[in-house]
Amino acid sequence: MKSENRKMLVSTLAQMGEMAKMASYELAASSADDRNSCLSNMADTLVKESAYIETENKKDVADARKKGLSKAMVDRLMLDSGRIREMADTLRAMAKLDDPLGKTLSSCIRPNGLRIDKVSVPIGVIGIVYEARPNVTVDAAALCLKAGNAVLLRGGSEAINTNIALAHCINRACTASGLPHGTVQLLPWTDRQAVEILLGLDQYIDLIIPRGGESLIRTVVELSRIPVIKHYKGVCHAYIDSECDLGMAERIVVNAKCQRPGVCNAIEKILIHKAIARRAVPRLAKALEGEGVEIRGDSSFRKLHPKCKPASESDWSEEYLDLIIAAKIVPDLASAIEHINRYGSHHSETIVTGVAENAEQFLNKVDSAAVYWNASTRFTDGGQFGMGAEIGISTDKLHARGPMGLTELTTYKYRIYGSGQCRE
Amino acid sequence: MKSENRKMLVSTLAQMGEMAKMASYELAASSADDRNSCLSNMADTLVKESAYIETENKKDVADARKKGLSKAMVDRLMLDSGRIREMADTLRAMAKLDDPLGKTLSSCIRPNGLRIDKVSVPIGVIGIVYEARPNVTVDAAALCLKAGNAVLLRGGSEAINTNIALAHCINRACTASGLPHGTVQLLPWTDRQAVEILLGLDQYIDLIIPRGGESLIRTVVELSRIPVIKHYKGVCHAYIDSECDLGMAERIVVNAKCQRPGVCNAIEKILIHKAIARRAVPRLAKALEGEGVEIRGDSSFRKLHPKCKPASESDWSEEYLDLIIAAKIVPDLASAIEHINRYGSHHSETIVTGVAENAEQFLNKVDSAAVYWNASTRFTDGGQFGMGAEIGISTDKLHARGPMGLTELTTYKYRIYGSGQCRE
Numbered sequence: 001m002k003s004e005n006r007k008m009l010v011s012t013l014a015q016m017g018e019m020a021k022m023a024s025y026e027l028a029a030s031s032a033d034d035r036n037s038c039l040s041n042m043a044d045t046l047v048k049e050s051a052y053i054e055t056e057n058k059k060d061v062a063d064a065r066k067k068g069l070s071k072a073m074v075d076r077l078m079l080d081s082g083r084i085r086e087m088a089d090t091l092r093a094m095a096k097l098d099d100p101l102g103k104t105l106s107s108c109i110r111p112n113g114l115r116i117d118k119v120s121v122p123i124g125v126i127g128i129v130y131e132a133r134p135n136v137t138v139d140a141a142a143l144c145l146k147a148g149n150a151v152l153l154r155g156g157s158e159a160i161n162t163n164i165a166l167a168h169c170i171n172r173a174c175t176a177s178g179l180p181h182g183t184v185q186l187l188p189w190t191d192r193q194a195v196e197i198l199l200g201l202d203q204y205i206d207l208i209i210p211r212g213g214e215s216l217i218r219t220v221v222e223l224s225r226i227p228v229i230k231h232y233k234g235v236c237h238a239y240i241d242s243e244c245d246l247g248m249a250e251r252i253v254v255n256a257k258c259q260r261p262g263v264c265n266a267i268e269k270i271l272i273h274k275a276i277a278r279r280a281v282p283r284l285a286k287a288l289e290g291e292g293v294e295i296r297g298d299s300s301f302r303k304l305h306p307k308c309k310p311a312s313e314s315d316w317s318e319e320y321l322d323l324i325i326a327a328k329i330v331p332d333l334a335s336a337i338e339h340i341n342r343y344g345s346h347h348s349e350t351i352v353t354g355v356a357e358n359a360e361q362f363l364n365k366v367d368s369a370a371v372y373w374n375a376s377t378r379f380t381d382g383g384q385f386g387m388g389a390e391i392g393i394s395t396d397k398l399h400a401r402g403p404m405g406l407t408e409l410t411t412y413k414y415r416i417y418g419s420g421q422c423r424e
Numbered sequence: 425m426k427s428e429n430r431k432m433l434v435s436t437l438a439q440m441g442e443m444a445k446m447a448s449y450e451l452a453a454s455s456a457d458d459r460n461s462c463l464s465n466m467a468d469t470l471v472k473e474s475a476y477i478e479t480e481n482k483k484d485v486a487d488a489r490k491k492g493l494s495k496a497m498v499d500r501l502m503l504d505s506g507r508i509r510e511m512a513d514t515l516r517a518m519a520k521l522d523d524p525l526g527k528t529l530s531s532c533i534r535p536n537g538l539r540i541d542k543v544s545v546p547i548g549v550i551g552i553v554y555e556a557r558p559n560v561t562v563d564a565a566a567l568c569l570k571a572g573n574a575v576l577l578r579g580g581s582e583a584i585n586t587n588i589a590l591a592h593c594i595n596r597a598c599t600a601s602g603l604p605h606g607t608v609q610l611l612p613w614t615d616r617q618a619v620e621i622l623l624g625l626d627q628y629i630d631l632i633i634p635r636g637g638e639s640l641i642r643t644v645v646e647l648s649r650i651p652v653i654k655h656y657k658g659v660c661h662a663y664i665d666s667e668c669d670l671g672m673a674e675r676i677v678v679n680a681k682c683q684r685p686g687v688c689n690a691i692e693k694i695l696i697h698k699a700i701a702r703r704a705v706p707r708l709a710k711a712l713e714g715e716g717v718e719i720r721g722d723s724s725f726r727k728l729h730p731k732c733k734p735a736s737e738s739d740w741s742e743e744y745l746d747l748i749i750a751a752k753i754v755p756d757l758a759s760a761i762e763h764i765n766r767y768g769s770h771h772s773e774t775i776v777t778g779v780a781e782n783a784e785q786f787l788n789k790v791d792s793a794a795v796y797w798n799a800s801t802r803f804t805d806g807g808q809f810g811m812g813a814e815i816g817i818s819t820d821k822l823h824a825r826g827p828m829g830l831t832e833l834t835t836y837k838y839r840i841y842g843s844g845q846c847r848e
Contacts, residue, residue: 028791029788245844363839367548379840397630399822400822411825413795415787415795416799420675422679422680422802423800424683
């Protein structure tokens, strides 16, 4: 792109950023009723404009087929009236969730009579950078808005016609509900240059949430001057302790690996205590291989299950997102914890044990967003956690960790009520 | 520095980082008693080693005088037995504060029987980058440690001998209390290269807290690949609403400007509603000028107080840290809020008003960490907020905002208790 064009893009994006910032101050003072009725309006508009959205979507699908995108990719991209109705249902359910704003997180009255309330408030302006799933356009915009944030959306080029149609419906609903102009804005540019400029607008945008694969997330983190909440990958572990119910271990391992192997909360590694290995290895191997899982074992594991492939050093930190698992025998609980902290991605881990003391140690010392005792890691999910909705999962420690719902789209401020107090 | 030396420094710092990380896992599982007894041990050690610390401090003071540092700088650097006793008292008081770890922030039992606890845990490894105040070495290390974090300290070159002596005492106390090796580590290098390398160790360090002037903080943010919690400056406002007690307004404005003008929570600007300007301007101007404050007014303000200097555009965003204030007449509350959000630093602002509705609007729409109704902004401070201790003040929204005490040195994780639950 020529430098003239770049200048124009910088100035247009800065204007969008400023408009979002201005909208965010209005939204911070908006009522939950207004925000909820906007979500219901969005749902109605999507259903009413179904035909228009489908027409635009057909253009994207045709382009995708012309470009030779995979069947799975084309399927993700495609919207029909059924899928649009599902989006609308999600919006209506979201409208019914508790308002996350204005919650008094703590409150005190100081000896001088000052009342200090710590109250939840929106984060401000949130930028969402994502790939080809058009449902993210609606879901992410709605979640951010429910939590009182203005949103800048930058979706993938494959879904651009669909996204413009969806954003059009969203904006009609915002206007009808009296929410400020600039509440939800979609970037019509899908090239890398626009993302780069967006990620530099730290004077207007408070937070970036990337949604997509590891390479998209790495690019966003690399380029962003704005804080990013994210997880790169989920290298999740199951540790089978020396004293445990092997039937439970088998059910948990099979569920955590096989129920949906392509997601970040599926396990990628099993660690087995050496005292139970002789009984556990054949049983777990049989169950996993019965589900079509390829096992890659360390040398001790392979002594007990010689037909499996050997694991290499890089296997311990790899996220397969497939029916593959790496397995290792460990001498004790401490080694299991050390292995997980060293090679894991600080996402979700589980210990299967009958010994409460060992479970406590695992829960205390494993430095992950979610640590389980006797359950599958597949529950790390906003819906499963009872959050009602999820914008993503974070392995960051500042400020959100684990599944991020509405509360995680807020921050807080201190509101202080005085009667003339001055400091001595 | 030669590239050989740089390589060595990189490898040594990485080793320090890894040691801190390992220590942080142990600390996460340490008891509050151990951490508190370590703080008491530190206090005892500092008092016992007073003579040694003073000897080392004298070297720094002599160097500082030789270099021609200002009297104020030399005074900040100097330690005597009284100041060392004060440090020890602070540590003993800190030992008595509530433990911020292991607090259940929320808890639920899901329909499938899973119990999900959201529990406060340490952040992990915290790096402190600061200037010449040796008391930061003790305060910051102790606060981080009380919250279960390992610490890497990088102080200014002016205090290096003192800091090494203090770190020596801190480490003796850690060892005596059975805390892991690597809990507190001081970098003996005070050049820029060491900071640059430190700020790149994102695999080991979870958070950087810079303590010092705006230029130090900007440098740290620029260079860091690790999240930084900070505030650049405090451009705080007092807004005098149309209907208010002018006596209260005068007391608050004078206190917020003059009680300690060199700190970040002092006000730098006054905005006055036009309906009260005729009565407010002469009174406030007299009171401020009586305290030696230079006023810089906008044109409307100067019509009512012609002898004051004119304010220029840059005055609205400048932090004077001195007996100077900029003053402006605004047509209404909305303009005051817009001005503050546009030019302020999102730190602390106050409205003086008798109208609850106006106060609510101000508290809702002003996007600052602390917003006051009828009180001085000088209360934005961990001690004044009842936190017992403060590591700094943040104008960030992720994750800490406002005064940061022990709780703000923690994050959370989810601990999930099952009985074999698998996901369907």
